[in-house]
Amino acid sequence: MPNSGRKERERTRHRQEILAAAENVFVRKGFFNTTMSEIALAAEFGMGTIYQYFSSKEELYTTLILEKAEAIMDVLTLATRKSSxxxxxxxxxxxxxMKIFEESKGFIRLMAAEFDSPTSPEETRSQLRSGVQSTYQRFLExxxxxxxxxxxxxxxxxxxPxxxxxALQGIINGFVNEWVRSGFQESLSGNTDFIIKIFLDSVEIPPDQKKK
Amino acid sequence: MPNSGRKERERTRHRQEILAAAENVFVRKGFFNTTMSEIALAAEFGMGTIYQYFSSKEELYTTLILEKAEAIMDVLTLATRKSSxxxxxxxxxxxxxMKIFEESKGFIRLMAAEFDSPTSPEETRSQLRSGVQSTYQRFLExxxxxxxxxxxxxxxxxxxPxxxxxALQGIINGFVNEWVRSGFQESLSGNTDFIIKIFLDSVEIPPDQKKK
Amino acid sequence: MPNSGRKERERTRHRQEILAAAENVFVRKGFFNTTMSEIALAAEFGMGTIYQYFSSKEELYTTLILEKAEAIMDVLTLATRKSSxxxxxxxxxxxxxMKIFEESKGFIRLMAAEFDSPTSPEETRSQLRSGVQSTYQRFLExxxxxxxxxxxxxxxxxxxPxxxxxALQGIINGFVNEWVRSGFQESLSGNTDFIIKIFLDSVEIPPDQKKK
Amino acid sequence: MPNSGRKERERTRHRQEILAAAENVFVRKGFFNTTMSEIALAAEFGMGTIYQYFSSKEELYTTLILEKAEAIMDVLTLATRKSSxxxxxxxxxxxxxMKIFEESKGFIRLMAAEFDSPTSPEETRSQLRSGVQSTYQRFLExxxxxxxxxxxxxxxxxxxPxxxxxALQGIINGFVNEWVRSGFQESLSGNTDFIIKIFLDSVEIPPDQKKK
DNA sequence: TATGAATGAGCTTTCATTCAT
DNA sequence: AATGAATGAAAGCTCATTCAT
Structure with a gap:
């Protein structure tokens, strides 16, 4: 079946295009202020087409957040594997x-929203809770x-532990917030060293005592 | 004129009742999923009455957050005056x-939402930003x-500095988040000592070195 | 009953004040865009008081037009009595x-509206129809x-006849319209002679032929 | 592409159907007493559909009057070209x-209303003023x-001149008013000869004097 | 008698979703 | 598979009217 392969690839590509367009609009205008026709326009598809890939506005939104969150978490988990x-x-x-957040400004805000605010309809929330939360929990764990x-x-x-x-995640988020608040003016990753220092200073046992 | 005083007091009381009812509903359902008639119902007033006290849903919401944020910040500022x-x-x-946040569960979630995500309409956001932010900034300062x-x-x-x-505010918020996430299960203020310890250990200069 | 006389006079005066205030507002904003509280404000009475003199917004409006129309018609009828x-x-x-219209700019527009437009609720309309219309008809007659x-x-x-x-009333209204349209710039009564001339030239039998 | 032509034609037809239905309702009940759902019902479309063709109740109303006024003026202007x-x-x-007015009863009343009285909202009025007025002025000129x-x-x-x-337009409107007032009982065009006679008798220079 | 806070029915408008093409 | 015109439920808000003071 040589053809079905191409078709499937095209479907996947369309799906990604829609997700990318949706992310763009959602980030700029928020869930409620974004209309499906705006997304369709941005994705350069007809409105009906969007519904062939996602069964509702909520599903589109949920999928968007979940997939992206998963991807970020994967990168972070990987990062902790470099050293033993x-x-x-x-x-x-x-x-x-700090690097990842700096690269995904808008998305961070979307995700933060889902953690903290009772904004979306109940069903979406519970899906997101069990989705994003579990991703986040896995990461904390x-x-x-x-x-x-x-x-x-x-x-x-x-x-x-x-x-x-x-506490560590709190400090990081604190600087992310400050960065968001500043309109992304200052560099976010410029704070990396300070965070490492202030956190490890009270948590790490100094090598000299360790040796003892 | 003893009468005019009573009327005014009643007006103030009604305003407070509406704000309280609105907080309740907004916290449970978010800005967009809350309808004015739900608020009216919760406040036990007619819908028109709400509009005699607040000119729009947005104004009600904005007022709610701003007044409460201001009140909290006042208490906190006061707390730092006890010792020199x-x-x-x-x-x-x-x-x-930790104590205040523990007492105002719902509100915390609303405010967190406003800090982190584009959920409410643009105009509201900018008002809130400049309002809550300036309160928050004053506090950070x-x-x-x-x-x-x-x-x-x-x-x-x-x-x-x-x-x-x-960083300190980040740690605090981290525990608040965890507490929200847990559905307010564990005590929030139970973390107070840990926060003080982990933060001061790296930031405070120990008294013995100080004497030098 | 010397007292009841004063009370009654006061009632009548209040009624007139309300009518005058209402005319002012109605003329500026039209029936639908005028609110009862605007009228109350303009009349310097409480809203409830208005309802003690007029049972509804519509009754107030109807009364206003009818009384004024009646007054104008009286003056005009009187004018035709000077000569035989x-x-x-x-x-x-x-x-x-021409003189009267020139003096009552705003009102003219209100009245004109009632003749020509199906704007007010059915009941009001029929009252006005039978009221103003019959006044107007009496005048045409x-x-x-x-x-x-x-x-x-x-x-x-x-x-x-x-x-x-x-036809005569049409010509007059034509100039009134033109005057309204011009924003009351040119003098309305400046057209009096022209109207008399153009109308009588075709309708009056010249004295020389008359003598015959 | 024969298809795209059909779609466009259908759109135009729907637009006309909505305008026709709206005219009907507006004429019967006036601007403020007409609801959009009445118009939708009369047009046999969903309410949302109306808003795909006209962005607001006001725009629908304005368009209705302006397009019709323009059409009428076109016909009249054309009529004066037949003879030199x-x-x-x-x-x-x-x-x-007289013929045109006789054919467009309802519309006449709407337009008359707009000329003479502040019935519709301010913005509509000013648009209509500048629109209808300029049409009317062109015609007077x-x-x-x-x-x-x-x-x-x-x-x-x-x-x-x-x-x-x-004056001439005034006479014509006078008879139109009388006709409207009578509930469209008598024939309007039955007055044509009288109007021509009474107007030209005083304005036309008789052929015998002309020859001189 | 005078008041004006309270009321809620009813309005215009939006937008997620469907379905005939 | 892709489309986008059509839909109508549901929202925010207004304002004539009432009634306890």
Whole structure:
């Protein structure tokens, strides 16, 4: 079946084009202020065509967030694999996160919205909760494990690992917020070193004490 | 004229009742999924009455967030006045913030939404931005000053004060998020000591080194 | 009952004040775009008070037009009593009409509206129809009689008197329209002589032929 | 592409159907008492469909009046081209006007309303004023020119041509009003001869004096 | 008698979704 | 498979009218 392959590829490409167009519009105008015909226009498809790929505005939105969140999380998880030292893993993760966020301005805002606000209809929310949340949770858990490992190896202080993960992610989000608030003026990744320092200073056990 | 006073008091009370009802509904369903008639129903007033106190759905929403944000910030600012020691000021501020947030669950979610995502109509957003943001900024600046003072007195390390403020607020928000995410299961203020510890450990100059 | 007399006079005065305020607003904004609270404000009464004098917005409007129309018609009818010569009666009537219209700009527009447009709710319309229309009809009929008398006396040509009345009133209204359209720039009564001339030239039997 | 032609024709037809239905309802109930759903019902379309052809109730109303006014004026202007004799031109114009008005009862009432009274919202009014007025003015000016030419040729008396145009149009409107008022009982065009006679008798210079 | 806060039916308008082509 | 005209439920908001003070 040589033909069906091409058709399928074309379908996949169309789907991606629609998602890309939708992301653009959603980021600019938010879920409720975006109309399906705007998306259709941006995607250069007829409105009916959108509905052949996504059964509703909500499904389109949910898919968009979920797929992108998954992709980001994959990159971050990968970043923590480069080194085997827990301290380096955390450093890599911080560095990579700042880079990724810096590259996906608009999307970050969309995702943040879904975490924090009761904006979308109930069904969407629960889908997103179980989707994005579980992605986010998986990620926090991954960091938790790094901290746990670090504690075992005596490189991290004996704080509750979950709380460490939450605090670190909080600091990162704090700078992301500040960056969003500033209208993306200053560099986001310029804060990487400060974050690493302020966080590790209280969490890492200094090498000299370690050796002891 | 004792009568005119009563009328005015009644007007103020009605206004508060409407705001309270609106907060309830907005928190549960978000700006767009809340209808004015739902608010009217919740406030036990006719729909027209709502419009005698607030000229539009947007104004009601904006007022709601702005007034509450202002009130919270006032309490927090006050909390930092109890002690004159910068370290104690920061401790008090963290403690007070955890308490206030714990008491205003729903509102926190609304405000978080407004910070992070383009959910409400454009005009509302810009009003909120300039309103809430300026409140928030004033607050960050207040903390900045505490850090600055602490650096001068040699009790805080010589980090950029703004960044310290951002990082600290980030940690706090991280735990607030986690708490929201958990459905308000665990105690929020139970994290107060951990936050104080993890933050001050890297930022405070230990008393023994200070004496030097 | 010396007191009841004062009360009654006061009631009548209030009624007139309300009517005057209402006329002002209606003329500026039209029936539908005028709100009762605007009228109350303009009359310097509470809204409830308006309803003690007029049972509805429509009744107020209807009363306004009817009373004013009646008053104008009275003046005009009076004007035709000064002379006993039919030709002079018509001249006086034209002259007086131009003067009155010139003095009551706004009202003219209101009244004109009621003649020509199906704008008000059905009930109002029928009241106005039977009210203003009958006033207007009475007036046309009065002129008809003058023409009839003039024909009998041999000073007017033997045209159908009703048609003469209609044509004359049409000419007058034509100039009133032109005047309204011009934004009340040129003098309205400046057209009096022309109207008299153009109309009488074809309708009056010249004195020399009359003598015959 | 024979198909795209059909679609366009269908669109035009639908537009006309909506306009026709709207005219019907507006004429019966006036601008404010007409609801969009009544129009939709009358047009046998969904309410949303109306809004695909006209962006608002006001635009629909404005378009309706302007297009029809334009069409009528076109016919009238054409009528004055049949003959080259100014007197005949005026006669033709009167005759044609009575015929057209007789055929467009309802519309006449709408237009009359717009000329004389502030019934529709302010924005609509000003659009209509500048639209209908300019059409009407163009028409008055056309007649003015006929009178001017007639004066030059010595067939009309030396009256100000503008005033003659105003007076003639006034007479015509007078009969139209009478006809409207009578509920369209008597024939309107039955008055044509009388109008021609009463107007020309005072304005036309009789052929015997002309020859001189 | 005078008031004006409270009311809610009813309006215009939007937009996700469908379906005949 | 792709289209986009048609749909109509549902929203925000207004304002004539009422009635407790």
């Amino acid at each position: 030292d827990p301290v380096d893993k955390i450093k890599d993760m911080i560095t990579e996160q 991954a960091n938790e494990k790094i901290f746990l490992e670090g504690i075992r190896l005596g490189v991290f202080r004996n704080f509750p 979950r709380k460490m993960a939450v | 020691d910068p370290v104690d000021k920061i401790k008090d501020m963290i403690t007070e913030q 207040a903390n900045e000053k505490i850090f600055l003072e602490g650096i001068r007195l040699g009790v805080f390390r010589n980090f950029p 703004r960044k310290m403020a951002v | 010569d039919p030709v002079d009666k018509i001249k006086d009537m034209i002259t007086e009409q 009065a002129n008809e009689k003058i023409f009839l008398e003039g024909i009998r006396l041999g000073v007017f040509r033997n045209f159908p 009703r048609k003469m009345a209609v | 004799d100014p007197v005949d031109k005026i006669k033709d114009m009167i005759t044609e006007q 056309a007649n003015e020119k006929i009178f001017l030419e007639g004066i030059r040729l010595g067939v009309f008396r030396n009256f100000p 503008r005033k003659m145009a105003v």
